[in-house]
Amino acid sequence: MSSSTLTPTSMDSLSVWDDMDRAMGQMFIMGFDGTEVTPQIQSLIEKHHLGTILLTAKNLKSAEQTAKLVLDLQTIAHKAGHPVPLAIGLDQENGGVNSLFDESYIRQFPSAMGVAATGSTEMAYEIARATGRELNAVGINWIMGPGLDVLTNVKNQPLGVRSMGDDPEEVSKFGVAFMKGYKDAGLATCGKHFPSYGNLEFLGSSLDVPIITDSLEQLSLSALVPFRDAISQGIDGMMVGGCAMSSAGVNVMHACLSDQVVDNLLREDLGFDGVVMSECLEMEALSQNIGVGGGTIMAVNAGCDLVLCCRLFSVQEEAIKYLKLGYQDGAITADRIRQSLKRMLHLKATCTNWEKALSPTGVSSLSTLRLEHMALSAEAYNASISVVRDKDRLLPLTNVLDPEEEVLLLTPLVKPLPASALSKGATAGSVTSPGSSTPWGKSVSLMSGENVFRELGRSIARKRQGRVLHTSYTAHGVRPSHENLINRASAIIVVTADANRNLYQSGFTKHAAMICKSQSLRGGEHHEKPMLVVSVSSPYDFALDTSIGTYLCTYDFTETALQTLVEVLFGDLSPTGALPGSISHSRKTHHAKQHWLAENFDEEQDTKALDDLLQIIEQEGPVNQRSELFGCSSKTFLLHNAGIEESHYVVRNSSTRSLLGFCCTYFFKSTATAVIGAILVDPDRRKLSIGHSLHSRAIRNLLQRGGVKRFQLGSKLPGVFLGIPTNKTIERKRLRRWFASMGWNTALSRPVCSMILRDLSRWNAPEKIVRSMQHAEMEFELVHGRQHADSILEHVKTSSRQGVMETYQLALADQTSCGVIRAKRAKDGTLVGTVVLCSPGASWAEAFPPLKDTNEITWAISSPVISPSVGEYSTMLQGLILLGIRQVKKQQADAVLLDCVDGDGHFDSLSAIGFSVLHSFEEVSCDAESMSVPG
Numbered sequence: 001m002s003s004s005t006l007t008p009t010s011m012d013s014l015s016v017w018d019d020m021d022r023a024m025g026q027m028f029i030m031g032f033d034g035t036e037v038t039p040q041i042q043s044l045i046e047k048h049h050l051g052t053i054l055l056t057a058k059n060l061k062s063a064e065q066t067a068k069l070v071l072d073l074q075t076i077a078h079k080a081g082h083p084v085p086l087a088i089g090l091d092q093e094n095g096g097v098n099s100l101f102d103e104s105y106i107r108q109f110p111s112a113m114g115v116a117a118t119g120s121t122e123m124a125y126e127i128a129r130a131t132g133r134e135l136n137a138v139g140i141n142w143i144m145g146p147g148l149d150v151l152t153n154v155k156n157q158p159l160g161v162r163s164m165g166d167d168p169e170e171v172s173k174f175g176v177a178f179m180k181g182y183k184d185a186g187l188a189t190c191g192k193h194f195p196s197y198g199n200l201e202f203l204g205s206s207l208d209v210p211i212i213t214d215s216l217e218q219l220s221l222s223a224l225v226p227f228r229d230a231i232s233q234g235i236d237g238m239m240v241g242g243c244a245m246s247s248a249g250v251n252v253m254h255a256c257l258s259d260q261v262v263d264n265l266l267r268e269d270l271g272f273d274g275v276v277m278s279e280c281l282e283m284e285a286l287s288q289n290i291g292v293g294g295g296t297i298m299a300v301n302a303g304c305d306l307v308l309c310c311r312l313f314s315v316q317e318e319a320i321k322y323l324k325l326g327y328q329d330g331a332i333t334a335d336r337i338r339q340s341l342k343r344m345l346h347l348k349a350t351c352t353n354w355e356k357a358l359s360p361t362g363v364s365s366l367s368t369l370r371l372e373h374m375a376l377s378a379e380a381y382n383a384s385i386s387v388v389r390d391k392d393r394l395l396p397l398t399n400v401l402d403p404e405e406e407v408l409l410l411t412p413l414v415k416p417l418p419a420s421a422l423s424k425g426a427t428a429g430s431v432t433s434p435g436s437s438t439p440w441g442k443s444v445s446l447m448s449g450e451n452v453f454r455e456l457g458r459s460i461a462r463k464r465q466g467r468v469l470h471t472s473y474t475a476h477g478v479r480p481s482h483e484n485l486i487n488r489a490s491a492i493i494v495v496t497a498d499a500n501r502n503l504y505q506s507g508f509t510k511h512a513a514m515i516c517k518s519q520s521l522r523g524g525e526h527h528e529k530p531m532l533v534v535s536v537s538s539p540y541d542f543a544l545d546t547s548i549g550t551y552l553c554t555y556d557f558t559e560t561a562l563q564t565l566v567e568v569l570f571g572d573l574s575p576t577g578a579l580p581g582s583i584s585h586s587r588k589t590h591h592a593k594q595h596w597l598a599e600n601f602d603e604e605q606d607t608k609a610l611d612d613l614l615q616i617i618e619q620e621g622p623v624n625q626r627s628e629l630f631g632c633s634s635k636t637f638l639l640h641n642a643g644i645e646e647s648h649y650v651v652r653n654s655s656t657r658s659l660l661g662f663c664c665t666y667f668f669k670s671t672a673t674a675v676i677g678a679i680l681v682d683p684d685r686r687k688l689s690i691g692h693s694l695h696s697r698a699i700r701n702l703l704q705r706g707g708v709k710r711f712q713l714g715s716k717l718p719g720v721f722l723g724i725p726t727n728k729t730i731e732r733k734r735l736r737r738w739f740a741s742m743g744w745n746t747a748l749s750r751p752v753c754s755m756i757l758r759d760l761s762r763w764n765a766p767e768k769i770v771r772s773m774q775h776a777e778m779e780f781e782l783v784h785g786r787q788h789a790d791s792i793l794e795h796v797k798t799s800s801r802q803g804v805m806e807t808y809q810l811a812l813a814d815q816t817s818c819g820v821i822r823a824k825r826a827k828d829g830t831l832v833g834t835v836v837l838c839s840p841g842a843s844w845a846e847a848f849p850p851l852k853d854t855n856e857i858t859w860a861i862s863s864p865v866i867s868p869s870v871g872e873y874s875t876m877l878q879g880l881i882l883l884g885i886r887q888v889k890k891q892q893a894d895a896v897l898l899d900c901v902d903g904d905g906h907f908d909s910l911s912a913i914g915f916s917v918l919h920s921f922e923e924v925s926c927d928a929e930s931m932s933v934p935g
Helices: 008-013 020-025 039-046 063-079 112-117 121-137 168-184 216-221 225-232 260-269 284-289 292-302 313-328 334-351 362-384 450-463 480-488 503-517 559-569 603-618 690-704 729-741 767-774 786-796 804-813 873-890 907-911
Strands: 028-030 052-055 087-090 092-094 190-194 237-240 244-247 250-252 275-280 306-309 386-390 407-412 468-473 491-496 531-535 550-553 644-652 659-668 673-681 710-713 750-758 778-783 818-825 831-838 858-866 895-902 916-927
Touching (some): 020 313, 020 334, 039 063, 039 313, 063 087, 087 334, 112 168, 121 362, 190 225, 190 275, 237 260, 260 275, 284 292, 292 334, 306 313, 407 450, 450 491, 480 503, 503 531, 603 659, 644 690, 673 690, 778 831, 786 818, 786 831, 804 818, 804 858, 818 873, 831 873, 858 873
Parallel strands (some): 028 052, 028 306, 407 468, 491 531, 531 550
Antiparallel strands (some): 659 673, 750 895, 750 916, 818 831
C-alpha cells in the first residue's frame, strides 16, 4: 500500500470498502482505560475494524509514553489490514483542560478565555499551532477543538473559561484563529459543542438532560454564529451535544440523536458536509433514556458519521452490534454508511497517512520546539492576566507593604487540575485543619485541595522573604482563626475559583472585605486594610461588584498562570489583559427606530391614565396566573419619601391624554443607587420603540444627577418588579435581550423572588427549626416606634441593598401598623439580626401590591438584615422569619408575604418553613462608571 497521503477519490475506489463490516468500523470513535494497549481495544481494532480512538488523561502519562501508545495502536491497525490509519483524537484545550501533561516537553498555555483576554487572534493562532505541533509529534492527528460555545449565561454554566466569552463575533474570530492554527500544524479539527453549551438550563437529576430553551431564531443570532463562520472557513468535524432542546419550532430529547438538529440545522441550514460526531452514548441520561443500541441507530439516522462510546467495552460491543443489526434489518441503508465513510476518509486524508502514522517524530522534535514554545507560553500568560479594577492603587503590593509586614493568602479548597504535576502525584500532603495557617519559612503539611495553591504561597514568600501567611477557607465561612490572621496581616489576598457557582466563596470574600474595611487605629485614624481579590477561574466572580476595589483575573490556576500572577502582584510584570466579551465593551445603546417624546409624569393629570394603563397590562396575562401588577395602582409607584428622589416619565397620546408608556425611576440616597423600577408599555403599542424612548430619557436624567454609584434594574421599594420577570421562559429571554441591547449586562444578573405562605390557620412551625432556635443562644423581641431607631438603623447600615434602610425608617415611623423583630446575642446583648413586619393597613403598604389582595388578609415580612458575624446565617434567617409568622398569625392573618428573597442562597431554607415562590426575577446592576448616555 502506498505510504503517501491518499486522496478521498483513491480511498473511495478501494474495493476493500465493499466489506460493510469494515466500513461500519469507520463510524465509531472509542476509548479505553489504561496507559498501554488493552486486549479490548486491540479486539475492537482487529475484529471490528474500529477507525477512530479518543485518548484521554487516563491513558497518558508523558509525551514519550503517549508516542509509544499511539504508535502501538497504529501498528495493530496496520497489521490488521486497515486501508487507512486510525484517527487518534484528544482534548487539549489548554488552561485546565489538557489530556496530555509533560513538564519537559508539553507546554502550558492559557485557557480559551485567557487567550481571548489577550485580545490577539494572532496569539490564538500561534498557541493553537504550537499545541498542534506538539500533539502531532506524539502521533495525535485529530484535536477535539476548538470550542465554539458562546457563554450567553455566564453565571451558572459549567463551561466557564473553556468558552472564549459571551460575544458571538469575538468567539467566532478567536475560534477561527484556533482552527487555522491546528490545521496548519497538521491536525484535523472538531468544533464543539453544537448547537452550544453556553446557555443550558439544569434541572438537577443525573437523568435530567441539560436543556437549550433558545429558539432556532435566537440561536441563529448568537450561539450559531461561531459555528457558521468555522464551517465557512473549512472546519473538519463537528461534535453535536447530548443536550435537549425545547422551544418554539424544536423539541428534542438529545440533539445528537435528532435529524432536525444534525441533518436539518447543521447540514442543510449551515451547509456543513464534514464529519459529525455524537455525544458519548455512555452518558447516563442518554443511555438510560434511549439505550446504547437504540441510540446508535438514532444517531446514524440523524446524520452522525461517528458514534462516540468512551470507555466500557460491553457498551462498545453493544453499539457495534446494533449498527450491524440496523443495517441488516434495513433501518440503516448502505448508502447512508458509505456517506459517512466518505466523510471520515476525507478527514483522515487531511491529517494522516501510513508513513506519518508509523513514523511519528516523537520527543526528539519536541526538544527542538521547547524553547520557542516556552517563550510563547510566557508571552501568552503575560498578555492574559487582567487587572479589572485597582481603585485604591494597591498594585504592585510594594506600594502598600513595608518589607517587615506580613501578607495573608486565603485560598479555597479545589481539586487539582488534570493538567498539573499535582494531579500526577508529584506532590503529596498530609491533612490539617482548614483554619490552620502556613508561615512559608517552615516545613508544612496541607489539606488535600490546599496543595493546589501551595506553590503560589511559596512564590509570594520568595518575594516577601518568608513573611507570608497562607490558609484555606471553606463553606464554614470566616472562622475566628481567619479573623485573627486578617487582623494580624498588613495586606490580604483572597483567591476565588468560580464563586458564582460556589457561593460560599462569594460570602467569605465579602465578609473578609467587611473586616478589612472596619480596620482602624493606625495613628488613631480609620484605616482600611488593603485587600485584593484574584479570580483564578471564571472572571465573572466579582467583575461588576465594585465593592471589591482591586480585582484580578488569571483564567486558570495552572502553575504557569499563578507564577505569572505573582509577577503582576509585585510589579515585575505590567498586565495587559482585558475581560473578553461584552463585559468589557463600551456600552453603547442602539438608536431607536422611532423617537417618542418622553415627558415628565404629572401626578395631577396622569394618575387616572396610569391606572388605566396598569389595568390594561394586568389583564393581558393568563387568567390562571397572577400578574406582577395584581393589586397595583398609580399610588404604588409614588413613594413620596424624603430619602428617595423619584422621577417618572410617560409617553402620551397627545390627543386623548391616555398613556402609551410609563417609566418610574428612583435614587436611593442611603446607598447611592439609581433604579429603574418599571417600564410599562401598552400591549397594542409595543415594538414601536416607546420603551426605548422611556429608557433613554430615564438613563440620561439619572446620569446627569450627581452622586450615583450604582445602577439597578428592579426595585425592592416599591416591590412590584424586583428585576426582569422570569416566570415565563420565552418572555424572560426576550426581556433579557432587550435590556442587553439597551446597554445592561444581563449576563451577570442575580436571581431574586417574592415568596408567600398561605393558609396560616393550619400552619405549624417545623419542629427541626424550632429546636435549632432553642439552642441558638439568641433573644428575640418585637419592638415598635422611633425610640428604637438608633440601634436598629445603625445595624441596618451593614446592608448595602437598595430600599432596606428606607423600609426600616418607614416601619419605625408607623408604630401602629408596623414593627421590627430584633435578635440579640444572649451573652452580651449585641444586636445581630432584624426583620420588618408590615400590616395591610400601613401607610406605605401601597408599595407591596400583594397586601391589597381583597380575598385574604396578608402581612409582609421584609428586609432581613443579619450581621456578617453570625456563623449560621440560614438558621438566623429562619428564626427571624419564624417569629414574624407567629406574630402575624396572632393578628388572624391568612397569609404572609416575603417581599424580596435572594434566589441564590435562601430559597431552600425558606421553603422548609412552608413558603412558595410568588414571582421570580433577575436583578441586574452595574457600576455607574460603566453606564453610558443612550444615543
